[in-house]
Amino acid sequence: MAGLGLLDFGFEFVEIFAFVVLATVGLAVIFGMMGIINLAHGEFILVGAYATTFSFAAGLPLPLAMLAGVVITAVFGVVLERLIIRHLYGRLLDSMVVTWGISLVMIQLVRIVFGNSAPGIGIPFGQLPIVDGPVYYLVLAVIAVGLLGGLYALFMWTDFGVRARATMQDEETARSMGIDTDRMYASTFAIGSALAGLTGALYAPVMPITPEYGTGFLVEAFVAVVVGGASVIVGTVLASGFLGTVNAAVTNVAGTFMGQVAMLIAAIVAIRLLPEGITGLLADLREKRGESE
Amino acid sequence: MTGRGVARRDVLAGSVATALTGLAGCVAEGGMVGFESGSDGPTLAVLEDRSRDFALTGTPKYRTTMLAIEEINRDGGILGEEIDVFAPDPQSDNMRYQDLTRHAIYREDVDAMWAGYSSATREAIRPIVNDHEQLYFYTTQYEGGVCDKTVFPLGATARQQLGAVVPYMIDEYGDEIYTIAADYNFGQLSGDWVRIIAEEHGAEVVGEEYIPLDESQFGSTINNIQSADPDFVMSMLVGQDHSSFYEQRLASGLTDVPIGTSTNMAQEYEHLRIDPPALQDVYAGVNYMEELPTDRNEAFVERYDERWDDAEYINQEAQNNYFSVYLYKEAVERAGTFETDAVLEQLESGLEVEAPEGDIALDPATHHMEHNMRVAHADENHEITFTESETIGPAFLEEVGCDLTSEAEQTQYEPDAFYEVA
Amino acid sequence: MAVSDPTIKTKPAVDETGRKSSRVLQTRDLRKEFGGLTATDDVDFALEEGELRCLIGPNGAGKSTFLNLLTGQLEPTAGSIYYDGHDITAMPSHERVERGISMKFQVPSIYEGLTVAQNLRVPLQQVVDDDFAVRTREILERFDLLAERETTASDLSHGQQQRLEIGMAMALEPKLLLLDEPVAGLSVEETAEIADLLCEIAADDGVALIVIEHDIDFVESIADRVTVLDQGTIFREGSIEEIKADPEVKRIYLGEDH
Amino acid sequence: MSVDSSDGHLAQLRRPFEGPNTLGNSSAFWAGLAVAVALLAAMPVVFGYYAAEVGAVFLAYALLGMSLAFIWGYCGILSFGQVAFFGVAGYAFGIVAINVSTLTGATLGLLAAVAVSTAFAAVLGYFMFYGGVRDVYVTILTLVVALVLFTFMGQTAGGEWAIGDARLGGFNGMSGVPDLGIGVGSVGLEVGLVGHYYVTLGTVVATYLGLRALVNSQFGYAMVATREDETRTEMFGYDTTFIKFAVFTIGGAIAGLGGVLFTTQNNYIDPSVFGITAAALPVVWASVGGRTSLLGTVGAALAIQFVDYQLAISGSEWALVFIGSLLVFVVLVMPEGVAPRLHDHVAEYREPNDPEPAETPAATDYPGGDD
């Protein structure tokens, strides 16, 4: 019985961890790399979900429909970046206000254009033995972990990643090193958007799709970004792990509501103890060493 | 102004005992610039959400109401007067509902209003409605218990809906019930009713879970149900986040446990929005669903589809709005005037109406409806079939002793005050 | 705050009658570590009233860290700081300022969005309660900024910004003024002006100054004494001539030109 | 700008409210403000109870907006959870006033509500500022606090969530909140419909003047200096942590006052005041109106809520699209907000023909502008 309880807890954790990581990762890239707080993050997810579900309804196989969701969201992100977001670099708070406006517009436009609901997609892959949960959740968790690894490799090891980081740290110098910084901004934003789109695509079968679909991801995403701090990938992993554990543990004992409340309170306490997030702690140590000269 | 009594707050305003008195004293209710609505005819307020959270359920309500009003106008209006409509979009925002209710009362001088989907909305505007003794039709299926002189909660109450489905489920499947419900007033009171009705039928609630409205991950809930292994689940889940439950239920293999509900399918048409067989063996206690196979209903659905090209599902509330407009028309015509008191008197005379769900009557004492309740069953293809209907009245308020014909109350009663619901 | 012990045991800052000596600042074994790195290594440093001391040394010698320890922006790992006869080691920054320690940053850190007059108002209201206009005018005249009083600080020239910042530091009527590279990026004329101003502040106002500076010509034009820091410790201390002549200082810092 | 001798007394009276930290220091500005207040005061007389009821709600919002402009515009603290104090005060008033009936309850409720919101802001502020939480983390933390309240209050439906006679009511909200009043027992002043409007208007005007005096005081300079450069300000001997803490607390008190006026007007409050839409509204007002302008924010709160309301009445499904687009447009085109931009234009226009007197040694002379 205790073994089964532990298994349940493990599965619960996998489910929540995947959800927090996937909800967060697009936002984290855009915030961590570009200093833009995207309050329309949920609506980027919405674009991915709609694109997926309509592609699926139009007859595409599910993986291709999801790919369509990702691509369409990325394109959408680039357009938005070129039109609006690029004016907001270095204006963190303004970026919040503007993206909130964008979110309002998008939700309502989606409603006007597509109506109040969209066709559903069933959860694929069937169920697991013993814990009786959907296999799909395990798939999501694997994708989440893979995504984080991939992103880490992309930003830390590839030329593109190093250039993108250089651009975000000092645009002018990067440009004078021969880097097309406009393209770097647009591509980084596109990656963030594509990730949000992927989240929408992956959760399209799990949650019925309505224009308010995106708001369901918002709280987890913001909390995890803040708890994670400036270092995108490491921060997201640590924060998702931490919040997922708290949420899963408390949910297991005291129910869903208490799980959520516990997660939010844990987040507040974490921010209080680590004002710059988990990775801020690391940066802090580094900075102090830098100051010593 | 119509013949309303002087409202409570007007008196208070007059009693302000300082310099304010001077100012307040010279403020007339209508101000120096009077507001007359465009025509002399009746104006009805239709405050139904067409954006944000409740748009899914609000839009069909708005549309059937407009359909009814247009039909009436086409047939010559009420008392020969064409009906005007004040129909803004409250955007699922209770504060905006309050503003718009004031606007409807002061500026549009409406004769009756239909407003709101959620109980929260109703409770937000009821103080204003009470202040102005405004005739108000609230048509959502709800927790029940509102006993209010000018308010007509015409939707089926929890007692009526659960009274149809819970005994049916106990008969069919057994006596161990697991309740999952939205964590707010409606859900909690519905949970109470399930316990009360279960007890009346010798069944037992073996587990109970109240879920926050914005929760969309049901892993642990499904787990708990699986370990409790009930004969059936009673679901009073509400809203779009909660509809994820059914897909997750399917993916977790919980479809072998049948589900009774008072909130799903008839409101947010989950059986059409979610791919089969996620709602396989879901049984809803309803007074109406669009699929109801009667000639009268089929004609109604056809008229609706003709009027609105991108017509959405007609939910239970939309039907309630539709017939209640006709009910109001009947009352006005019997009264021969739009005066609130006279119309109230007629409404309290035991009117009957030919609704798409069947012929039903208004209970004068409680301002609630007797409904034709039936159990709707979704099969693995989400095809709906119905049981025979039975007429169920608003029993609870009668038991409580609410009689608005003799005493003008403005109360909401709750079952825990009258039943043992531990 | 820890002002209960006005005496300094090892080097008495208080004479037998209890009157304060002229020593305005004294650090004892002052030490600051970052992680495994020792930025300030057991520094004993003393400064007299009205003295103008220059602090030089290679990049990374710990000059800025030392200044930040004095202002209280950094907390020392060990050791103590005595100012005006009181132990201020644990005193928060703003209280040190109230007691007369004032600082001018390396990068001009005036309030760029405010006017010159508004800028001055911020330190001024710490020392006076009204009469801001009169005091503002005095300072503006002294620092030659009268014509710019309504100019937004970001529109000032670099030299004006430096003067404004020194003016703001002086508005606090400090006893000890700390300056981090006050002439970096200034033209030679502007540098000369600042040099005159600093000498005047030391001589006329009796303010003790510690100046960090790379420009050795500038150091030569102002300093009474020079302290050379290297790897967190005091490497040499003496008159400018002694320092310039020291071959070791040449090797680690000055190079062969000087 | 130039003050002629005939209104020398007025100038004397104005002095505490003027300074370079506020826009609008000219006679023309004050005259305009007086006219605007008079017009607002005339609204119920002209348009009746309706205007009083709806107007009072908008004015309560204006207080909420002002509380944000004060802490964000003047001290650089962007709180995305200003509604937390607004809502907490509303609930606190309800709890006290429902339990202690009569005017005593309303009076105690008012005091308790403002005390609770102030204390709440103080605790949160202490927690954040003395804990080293900064910048955007303050913003998101405050937002999360509001959302926690939203989630928490939403599930207080059961009978166990009652404090005395006051049911918190969960998602349905708390109804039956009494009117505002001052007094003991039945003796005193009961503030009903129209009275409520004037009380709210008076509170807005008094708060505006009070905040003007505050931001132009020594403390105001300290706030502005903290906003501009915290480290620098600390080096001038200011305890900037305390300054931020104090400003945040005052902001919480003002938001709380707004919350009481809001709740007593509606006789109702529900958790949606803590939701993300509500939380974003003050930020929208301050952004559009100009966060460094208290009056700009008040104007924006009134104007935006009014336009939004009109759009809702017209029943257009495009209302939200319009509001959202407006927001994007204003922030992109006028990042500093409408009021400061307007002020610059007026100043530019007036400068050539209304030059600053060359020699004015007075302490408070600065180029006066209008907005």
Add this chain to the structure above:
Amino acid sequence: MLEITNVHASYSKTPILRGIDVSVETGEIVGIMGKNGVGKTTLVKTVMGLLEADEGRIVFDGEDVTDEPADVRARHGMGYIPQGRDVFPELTVEENLRMGETINDGTDDLQYDAVYDYFPILEERRDQEAGTMSGGQQQLLAIGRALIGNPELLVLDEPSEGVQPSIVQDITRDLRRVNEELGTTILFVEQNLHVVQRLGERCYAIDKGAIVDELGPERLESRDAVTEYLAV
């Protein structure tokens, strides 16, 4: 190699450069000296394309680059060393150097060996984050980074700024070596007397946004001639 003709430029509508004419031959080391605030940095930024010229022409290597953005100019072979310590603080030393690979797109002749040879410290600390190095080391990194792509022209903005005297001397010496051994043309702006005299083969004097004098090797020897424009 570089021909700047009648260039005007302004910062937020305030004119800074008022008709600059400068020409640099291949293999030369040319300095532009002037006091603070006379337009030195503006000139460098205009040359690099970080600031748009209002008027005039900039021809680099026979090509008119006046309307090209900075990244295109860099890929044409302009290596830039910004004022102060503009390394990417959160990238490692090696990653910083990698950023220089895009300079001078035409060549695949990356100069890691030469850079590590000139500045061995960069090889020692290749995995360290640049922001944690001392100011002098950061300056070396900035120079090394600009050299990686083997640029034809190296543009330096006040290399002595904020660097201690002994390191200033080292940097001057290293730059001369770069010029001799790699044949890199160098254009720098400075107000440090030592750098102007020791590094420049030929120097322009700039004042109030215009070139006011040109000094050959002999006049550069004279402290007085130079200090006239630096006003010592």
